[in-house]
Structures are given as C-alpha cells and as structure tokens.
Amino acid sequence: MNGHLEAEEQQDQRPDQELTCSWGHRPRSALDRAEAMAPPPPPPLAASTPLLHGEFGSYPARGSRLALTLTPQALHIQRLRPKPEARPRGGLVPLAEVSGCCTLRSRNPSDSAAYFCIYTYPQGRRGGRRRAARTFRADGAATYEENRAEAQRWATALMCLLRGLPLPGDGEITLELLPRPPRLLLLVNPYGGRGLAWQWCKNHVLPMISEAGLSFNLIQTERQNHARELVQGLSLSEWDGIVTVSGDGLLFEVLNGLLDRPDWEEAVKTPVGILPCGSGNALAGAVNQHGGFEPALGVDLLLNCSLLLCRGGSRPLDLLSVTLASGSRCFSFLSVAWGFVSDVDIQSERFRALGSARFTLGTVLGLATLHTYRGRLSYLPAAVEPASPTPAHGLPRAKSELTLVPAPAPAPPVTHSPLHRSVSDLPLPLPQPALTSPGSPEPLPILSLNGGGPELVGDWGGAGDAPLSPDPLLPSPPSSPKALLSPITEGVPEMPASSGLPPPTPDALGDIATGGPPDHLLPPLGAPLPPGWVTLEGDFVLMLAISPSHLGADLVAAPHARFDDGLVHLCWVRGGISRAALLRLFLAMERGSHFSLGCPQLGYAAARAFRLEPLTPRGVLTVDGEQVEYGPLQAQVHPGLGTLLTGPPGRPGLEP
Template sequence: MDQKRDEPNPSYRNGISQVLLYGEFTTKASRKVRYAVSLTERDLTVQKITSAPAGRSKVVFNLRDCVGCRAVKADDNTDVGAYFTAYFYPFKKRWMSSGIARQRTEQCFRVASSLDPHLNLEEAQRWARAISEGSAHQRPQRNGVLYSEVHRPCKVLLLLNPHSGKGQALSLFTGHVQRMLHEAGIPHTLVVTERQNHARELVREADLSKWDALVIMSGDGLLFEVVNGLMEREDWEEAIQTPLGILPGGSGNALAASIHHYAGSQPVSSEELLLSCAFLLCKGLVSRLDLTSVCLGSGPQQRLFSFLSLAWGFVADVDIESEKYRHVGAARFTVGTLVRLASLRVYQGKLAYLPAETGHRSPSSGSSPTTSGSLTEVSVSSPQSEASSSTPSFCSSLVCHSSQQSPNTFHNYCNSNNAFKAKRGDVAPTTGPSGPPDSLLVPLDQPVPSNWTVVPEENFVLVLAMYQSHLAEDLMAAPNSTMEDGLIHLLYVKAGISRATLLRLFLAMEKGAHVATNSPHLVYEKVRALRLEPYSAKGTITVDGELVDYGPVQAQVHVGLARLIAS
C-alpha cells in the first residue's frame, strides 16, 4: 500500500517555501517504483525513492506551468487505488535548436493508502484540488492584468475558420488544443464558420449571457469580424467587455505572436505558437486591449474597429496580393514581398497625425479618466465546489468602468458630408457601429486641427499604423507596443528608397530592429490619431489585413476598450 503522510518529512522543507502536502506514491505504469511527492505554494517536486540516498533523482515542476490537475478512480474494479494527474507545459529546449518552447508533460500518481477505494479517491481529489489552486495563484505580476475568478465551469464559445492559413485549423485544434482545454477543465462549444462574416453575424445576434468568453481559432481576419460584430450591437458597451481569446490558425497570426511576445517568451512559430497561446488561454488572465476606430470616407460601412493595423501601399498590397499563395502558410508574405519588390510602386497622398505627446488619452468604456490608462490589479477569491476545485480559474469577472458618453452619442465623422449635414439636421447620422465618440477627429472635409502634424512628403512607398507589436509571426513592426499603451505606432517609408534597402528593412523587422537602422527613408512616430488622403487613383488600404474601400481614412485609438485573454 502507498503510504500517505499529512506532515512532511523535515528533509523536504526548505527555507523559502513550506511543504503543504507530502506523499509517497507509485505510478500507473509501475507499482514497483515509488516516488516521494511534495507540494509547496510554487512547486511540485517528484523524487524517485531508491535504496541508496545518493541515488534519489529529483524533478521540480513549477506550478505556473500547470494548466490543471484531475483526479479519477481506477478503471479496473479490482484496483482499490485512485489517480491524480497534473498537466504541465514547461519551457524546454527545442530539438536541434538553441531556442525554447512549451512542451507537454504529465505526472500521474496512484494513491492507495487505504483498502477503501472511496478514501483513496478523496485523497487523490485533495491533491488535485491543491495543485490546481496553487497553479491558479501563480500569476505574473504585470501592470494591466485583471485578476479575478468566475464561477466554474467557464463556458467558452470557440469560433474556428476551417479555411484559414493552409486549411488545417480544424486538425490543429483536435490535435493540440482540444486536449489542453480538457486538461484545464474548460468546457467549450465549437462552431466552424461556413462563410465570410458568419462570425460577425453570429456574435452580433447571439445571447452573450450564455458564454463567459469568445475564443477565435483562425488568422486575424476572424477576430476582426468578431470585434466589429460586437461593436455593432445595441449593447456594445457590455458586449465588448466579453473576454476574447485568440488561437493562431491562419497565415499571419499577428495578434497571437504579439501576445506571445508580451508574455516575455522567445519567438516561436506554427504549432509551437499555437501551444503557447493555448496555454495562455487556459491560464485565463484578462488584459485590456486598445481598439482603434477607423472612419472611411465612402462605402456603406463608414466606421470600423481595428485591433491590429491600418496599412496603405506596399504592406497592404503584399497582404492582399499574397492571398493567391495562401497554401504555403506564413511563407505567403515572403513570396508576396519579393514579388512586389520586383515592381516597386510609389503612392501619392497626404498624411497627418496627432503626436502622442500632444494628444490626450481619451477615456473609453474600458478606462476611467482618473486612472490615466493604468489598471488597478484586483484579486478576488471565491469558494469553489468540489467538482470545480480540480481545475484552475479561467475567465475574469471584469471590473468595468462605464463610459462617460452615452452610447447614443455619435460624433465619429466617418462621412464628412453626412456628419456635417447631420449636425444641421439635413440628414440622419451615419449608420454603422456605435462605440465611443472620436473626440480627436474632425470631419474629413475640414482641415486637421492646428496641433496635428502634416507630413510634408506626398510620395510614399508605404504607410503602416500598428497597435500591436507584430505584423506577422516573424515581423515585429512595433516592438515597443503593448496591448493598452493608448498609442498608434505609425511608420512610413518615403519614396526614393532602393529595393535592396527596403528588403533590408523588412529583414531587420524580423527582430524589431528596423527603426535602429536609422534609414533616412523610414519615419517612426507615436501618435493618438491620424488621417490619410490618397491622391493616387488606384491603391489598396487594409484594416487588420482586410481590404476596405479605397479613399480618405482617419483613425483614433480608444484605450482599453476591449478585453483580451493573455498574460
């Protein structure tokens, strides 16, 4: 029989962390080899017991790498033992690489300290509960993360685009993500989207009270649909507070790469990035996410909300033209870049912006004007049932700051003529998403305010406005960006740059070193709002990688408007 000890042996104490639980168990694979297992507030330590003290091997698992722990009774009715299994995803050295990435490992132990199987199961549940609770408390201390718990289980609606990237999103989900969600005890409903804007329509009409979080597995395009579907609701202020999760299943996966970067992890790609984001999803910390309202000068959809980027010129052309290479995955952008470099274009237009040091951080429904954009960390604990205590906390019960503006207030000036006439009562205000007012913008038919900077150049190779660090998995366009810095990171490249120099800039962008090249053709500014007026008759403008109507456009960042599951 395995021996259970409530009081640990003094040799398993240390001066930093006191041992909370100690036991000696066998494993499911072998009942002949015994292990000493001890649990502290931070670690689970496993030592193989041998006859020689010097032969005791020791492995320490940090609870911050644990997504959950489950206890079950033995499958064999003749086995009186019970089992608890802890699931860890620690960083390990990648095979044939100097980098590290998260890799799965599980630790399963057999509890048989009694002839009564019910007592053994209770003991296994006690261990599972303690490990899960310890894991839930191991959270990174980072400003802007909201710490709290919700009732268990946390219900997740997971939207998956089967055609994103190489068309392998569904197989990647079943092969990697589904098991981890089960290990973390996160129930979910999977919806496979059937057409463009399916997700947008679904979240616009759905009863969001059924779900504690919305998770997207796709490229960045599906999240663009979800964000704008939420902002098109009459109850947008409440709807946009729903925590959003992202699992990379597309080609670019820029937001997923940004989240991974914000967590302080080494760069990874493909399935390793998916595993990293799934792990962060299971840990369930919720941060605020800036959204940028983008106002278009024409077309039926006058106002959009963007979480990633606004692009014109070279970058936008590559994004759209590389669609034909989607079958090669993330490499489509490399191919598209080389093709576009071969016939480099110059784009004419007028660019103006509000410098960050001039503009104020306008309050949104996600931020209080008295906090200057900072977010107080909140720690909330609640009693859990025995059924839920074997899995860590996931979603946050969010502390929301109400907007200082009525949701019916509509001051976005997306269409200059209609907005101006609406103020005189000539026509109804522009239709489209509601959202907070764009207090920094004026109608497009009026000059920009005097405290804006008007760029003297009119010939550009590209204009790129970023609100996250990454433009793609391997392109760190704004390395100093954070999810809620209240900034638009504006980069533009002036005409006259050679193909070789432009290529070197994009190669440097892989490590976020392009600004440090001090190229006279590259300009980088931190801004709060911007306006772009293309003069060229033909061109491409993208928002979050999605093609929008070509013409005048202006944008303003709204601090902490949305919520994102990240750490």
C-alpha cells in the same frame, strides 16, 4: 494491477457560483466579467515556498516511490526508490507548462489507492512542445476514501495555482475552492491558413482545453462575415469568452459584430481570444510574447497560445475606430496599412495555400516591383493635449458616425433546452456547422475528445482523449451535478450546408460597424484638423499604423507597444530607400531591432489619432489585413475598449 482507473469529478459545478479569479463566472455585466477575469495579485510567497509535500507511488510503473513538493511555480519530483536521486531527470515540472489536472480511481474494487494525473506540454530540445501525462498513486492510507481525499487535495491545489486562485494559509484545500468551468465559444475558420485549422483544432486545441477543465461549444464558420453575424445574435451572458481558431481576420469579424449590437457598450467587453491557425497570426505573436514565450510559428505558436488560454487572465485591448472615405466606420485591433505592407498582404492572397510562407513570397515579389506612393499623413502626437474640433457642448461627429441607439430594455430571457452533459463529454461530429437555425428542434452539436468510444463521465480532465499508459485511465461517477450549457439558437439566420462552399474571397469589407463610441478627437473627414496635429507630405513606400507589438507572428513592428497603452504606433518609410535597405528593415523586424539600424527613410511616431490622405490615384488600403475602399481615412484610439484573453504575463521563473 489489472484494473482501470477512472477520473474523479474535480469541480463544484453549481452554475450560479461566481468566480473571483481569472477564469470564468457568469457576471451581472460584461464589465464585471472583465474585471473578474483579471488575474489576482500574486500571493506573497517566494517561488520556492513549499505548499504541499508528500510521498506517492508512480503509475504505471510498480515499486517506484516519489517525493512530491508543490511550490507556487513548479511541481518537484524526487525518486526515493528503487534508487534515490537528488535531481532525477524530469524532476521539475514548471506550472507554466501544465494545462490541467484530474483525479483517478481504479475500477478494481480491491484497489484502495487513488490517483491524480497532470497534463504537461514541455519544450523539447528543438523548441517544440509535446504532450506528456504524469500519474501519481496515493496509497498512504488504509482506505480508498482517505487516499481519494489526498489525491483530490493535490489536484485541487494544482488547479488553484493554475487559475490564479490563492490557497488558504492554514485552511483545508477542498473542491469548494474551485469554481465552475469557464464556458467558451470557439469559432473555427476551416479555411484558415493552409486549410489545416480544423485538423489543428481537433488534434491540439480541444484536447488541451478539455484537460484544463474548460467547457466549450464549437462552430465552424462557412463564409466571410459569418462570425460577425453569429455574435450579433448571441446571448452573451451565457459565455465567459469568445475564442477564434483562425488567423486575425476572424477576430476582426467578431469585434466588429460585437460593436454592431444595440448593447455594444456591454457586448464589446466580452473577453475575446485567438488561437492561431491562419496565415496571418500577428495578435497571437503578441500574446505569445506577453506570455513570456520564445517566438514561435505554426503548431508551436498554437500550443503556446492554448496553454495561456487554459491559465485564464485578460487585459484591456485598445481598439482603433477607422473612418473610411465613404463615411462608414470599422474597428481595428491590429493595423491600418498603405503601400508596401498592404500590397504584399493583398497580392499574396493567391498564395494562401502556402500558409504564412505566402508573406515571404509576397515580400520577394513586392521588392522586385517596388512602388512609391504620394500622400499626406497627419497625426495627433501622444504627448499633446488634444484641442476639441468644436465646442465641447455641441461636438458633432464625423460623417461616418451614426446616431447611437440606446440599448433596448432587457428582453424576457430565452428558454433553452439545457444540455445535461458538458461539451467535453460528447462524440466528435463530422466537420460541419455546429449551429442550428431558429426553430430547429435539434440542439447545438458539441464536440469532445472521446470519438465514438464509451462516454466518459466527468466534465474536465480530458482523461479519455488517449490512454495515459497501457493500462487506460477511465472516469468515475461525478461527485457533483454537471454545469448546464444551453444551445445557441436565438437571432441567427438559417445557414446552408458547408459542403461544397468555396473558401472566402479577399473582397472588401462587407457591413461596417454602426455602433461604438464617438470619435471625439476627430473632425469630420475632409474638415481642417485642430491645432496640435503634425502633418507629413511626400513620397512613401509604406505607412503602417499598428496597435499591438506584432505585424506578424514573427514580425515585431512596434516592440515597445502594449495591448492597452492607449496609443497607435505610426511607422513609415519614405521614398528613396533601396530594395536592399528595405529588406534589411524587414529582416531586423523579426527581432524588433529595425529602429536601431539608423535608416534615414524610416520614421516613427506614437499618436492618439491620425489621418491618411493618399494622393496617388491608385493603391491598396487594409484594415487588419482586410482590404477596404481606397481613399482618405482617419482613425482614433479608444483605450481599453475591448478585452483580450492573454493568459498570465511573463514566464514564471524556473526554480533552482
């Protein structure tokens, strides 16, 4: 066969179609969006229950015949000819390793066969993932139309399983089962980590999410707090999620930007995700563990998190409101640190070019100059029913909390010039900001995988990012209209060109969130604490308040923590610990076993709120790795205030 193959359209692109699964519809409210994106209950089927079975040819090899069996957790492949094998090599493809699927057809008009292709990222013997594409030839019928229907049936069933959609028991498997592609806004910090964020995004993230059928727009941030400014002016109803491609700092900006909005109560429910391309990837490490994957770093961690993002699914995310000494307030999804951890975090900034290795070097230097800090830590234990700081009918807020302005009446909808191609159809632009200033006639540039080559028609499948074989596979005309996607132009200030800009500096936080819920567990900072609080005073080497399980991609500081457990996990190390003992603690933290060492200086408490009062005149405080003003602070957990894109929980068990 000398003809090319073309990708078939796989999805119903009606923009008003609502989803009932884990990925992407345009709901009436952000709360509806979060609820709709929660994965549905698993179907009452055993992992080995056959859903589809059929015989196909292989591509590009000729003459081989394969028996395919699709189950809820894997695609089984058994070779029939030329030499039957009971268990051929590569004969089991776990769906946990599949990013997407598409159908294909030949450009040769005499070829009546149809094809479908699955994109997989299997783990190698050394743990890393590599992309692989498997293409199968449907040729059991006499006409192309019948073969096309069979290929589409298999591709649709695969995509339904990947997205958590139930398959009809005895009903027909048709394209109508698939909703429109989710719409993601990707924010990339090109200075992230060792400056490789853009390259990693282009080489790894964009191909995978295109294979999964996710529509996206991509913006490169130019400066500190740029992402915060962007989300303050976004029309959030146009997006099913905001995903940061960087370290933890960019997500900090996004969440605080959402809470800065007048409509923060709805805005903060916008699902957010993280694809780790920075030096600090703590939340990504927690997402990776939640997905059931082995601990990973670098590109391996990025591929794991990208696979989980492609599957969809979200969880509520606890946020910590932090009131600073000046009375200002910010919101944290990760940690508040004082002492050794914050010292290493900030002092290692000068080694940012080393990526995550900067923390290793910073730890060594910190151990060489180990300091102790005197302070007072007070906390409200998780098991204690809180006493109101003041009568409930007249509860005053801490001095940091400003009066919340009610959300204004909905403004008339902004008219956009819709883009009649999906973001995965267009050539890759040069690395530059992908956002136009207000009033600009230029639409928002959007990215694809096709380089400067011929345009590929087809919103999903990513068949054009690389030849799948020496006989390349190309797309066919779509069978349904494209989803419309609007450019972002409203509410964003004009931005300078990105060329020549220096990397962001590790300054203290800029604007502090003015919205968000009141801190009903906290009296004003400086006022006496209510009954039921516990206070510790003395010399500390470090104090860490952490929400998720991970402090770094490979540091499990609170192994029992969950994204939505409603707790802040307090860990502290008292003065008097030796350098060797502290080093052993951090080495054990890589496995989450540091609490089992029996270190007498190590303390832990689960709390709902806390207050930290440094008594040493000088020191460093950080919130989510960002330096804040030094002085007393207090914080309270707001359970489930945000929504985090996590993918499905756990690793689906491999079938025997």
